[in-house]
Amino acid sequence: MELLAESMKGRMLFAIPKKGRLYTKSLEMLEGADVKFTRSHRLDVCLVQNHPIALVFLPASDIPRFVAHGNVDMGITGQDTILESNTQDGVTELLKLGFGGCKLQVQVPEKGPIQSVEQLAGKRVVSSYTTLARDYFRELDLRLGLIKKDEKTGEDVGQGTRVEYVGGSVEAACALGLADGIVDLVESGETMRAAGLHAISTVMTTEAVLIKSTNVKHPDLVPLIKRIASRIAGFVASNKYVICQYNVPRELLPVVTKITPGRRAPTISSIEDDGWVAVSAMVEKKIVANVMDQLVEAGAEDTFIIALQNCRVETRFGLPDSPSVDEPGPGI
Numbered sequence: 001m002e003l004l005a006e007s008m009k010g011r012m013l014f015a016i017p018k019k020g021r022l023y024t025k026s027l028e029m030l031e032g033a034d035v036k037f038t039r040s041h042r043l044d045v046c047l048v049q050n051h052p053i054a055l056v057f058l059p060a061s062d063i064p065r066f067v068a069h070g071n072v073d074m075g076i077t078g079q080d081t082i083l084e085s086n087t088q089d090g091v092t093e094l095l096k097l098g099f100g101g102c103k104l105q106v107q108v109p110e111k112g113p114i115q116s117v118e119q120l121a122g123k124r125v126v127s128s129y130t131t132l133a134r135d136y137f138r139e140l141d142l143r144l145g146l147i148k149k150d151e152k153t154g155e156d157v158g159q160g161t162r163v164e165y166v167g168g169s170v171e172a173a174c175a176l177g178l179a180d181g182i183v184d185l186v187e188s189g190e191t192m193r194a195a196g197l198h199a200i201s202t203v204m205t206t207e208a209v210l211i212k213s214t215n216v217k218h219p220d221l222v223p224l225i226k227r228i229a230s231r232i233a234g235f236v237a238s239n240k241y242v243i244c245q246y247n248v249p250r251e252l253l254p255v256v257t258k259i260t261p262g263r264r265a266p267t268i269s270s271i272e273d274d275g276w277v278a279v280s281a282m283v284e285k286k287i288v289a290n291v292m293d294q295l296v297e298a299g300a301e302d303t304f305i306i307a308l309q310n311c312r313v314e315t316r317f318g319l320p321d322s323p324s325v326d327e328p329g330p331g332i
């Protein structure tokens with residue numbers, strides 16, 4: 001144990017979900033960022049071979065607390081776990097990672113008497129996300145006048161919604177008579193439908209994010225944190241974007257560059273054909289088929305798509321002048 005603590009000294013600590021839905025994608029991300037390591041069986045800490053980093057494998061829901069207190073410097077987790085653990089102040093969100101997307105939703109039996117959150121207010125709700133569920137229903141209870149804030153004590157008075165914790169299989173709670181409604185995560189909706197439930201409201205949408213501690217204990221680690229974040233941002237962007245390249249008559253440039261504005265601006269190159277130019281621009285993968293249709297209609301020719309192996313884009317480091325990868329910024 002002492003030997004392990006000694007070998008971790010001076011290294012940047014990076015928390016990775018140890019299992020579950022975020023685990024495999026997190027490992028892919030590390031590979032994309034060329035973070036090399038070998039994880040020994042049952043050991044939750046491992047040293048990175050090509051950077052002064054130690055990976056710490058933790059439950060996704062515990063990661064925000066470790067990061068917020070500065071026990072680890074960086075981490076990957078779901079946005080829901082940050083709000084649920086009330087650690088927003090100690091955690092800086094650097095980057096959305098494009099996986100682990102789902103919704104935290106209020107659900108009730110499809111064929112039951114309760115069909116709106118207003119009808120559910122004041123009754124029994126169970127969830128694994130009691131902080132978020134209590135905040136949601138407190139606001140609703142206040143709005144509906146079920147509870148009031150006592151001016152003198154600052155305490156809530158009245159009978160509000162009772163939100164209780166269950167650790168798993170939340171969807172079974174209504175059928176078992178434990179609750180009138182639940183607050184649970186929904187991804188495909190299969191679990192919800194199989195339990196005869198349907199969603200009547202969304203508390204939040206969430207996805208996996210790269211986070212850093214607002215209280216990084218060793219300022220000399222900041223450049224390494226930035227470098228790793230930049231590499232991961234590059235990997236995320238290279239999965240999200242492709243390069244769209246085409247030839248077009250020069251006079252059509254004002255039209256086609258509106259279709260492919262790029263991240264910063266498209267690259268325009270001259271070609272050995274009078275009056276024609278070649279254009280290349282980064283385009284989001286999910287809209288690229290539409291973009292190609294529009295380009296052809298507008299008069300572009302020889303359109304093709306190039307996959308990105310890797311790239312470097314800006315990340316948000318809590319600095320006012322650094323856009324996130326979701327905002328328009330430098331790039332082609």
Ligand SMILES: Nc1ncnc2c1ncn2[C@@H]1O[C@H](COP(=O)(O)OP(=O)(O)OP(=O)(O)O)[C@@H](O)[C@H]1O
Pocket residue numbers: 017019020021022023059060061077078079080081100101102185186187188206207208
């Ligand atoms: N369908 C889903 N169900 C639950 N979590 C999901 C889903 N899709 C994405 N997520 C994300 O994954 C996180 C949960 O990760 P994980 O499965 O490791 O949770 P855990 O509660 O730590 O593990 P476990 O429930 O197995 O003990 C959620 O907080 C959420 O951000």
Ligand SMILES: O=P(O)(O)OC[C@H]1O[C@H](OP(=O)(O)OP(=O)(O)O)[C@H](O)[C@@H]1O
Pocket residue numbers: 167168169170171184185186187188189190191192
């Ligand atoms: O919309 P879906 O794609 O069906 O996914 C949502 C379900 O997945 C999670 O449960 P998990 O499988 O982690 O099991 P748990 O009940 O033990 O938390 C979540 O709590 C939902 O029940």
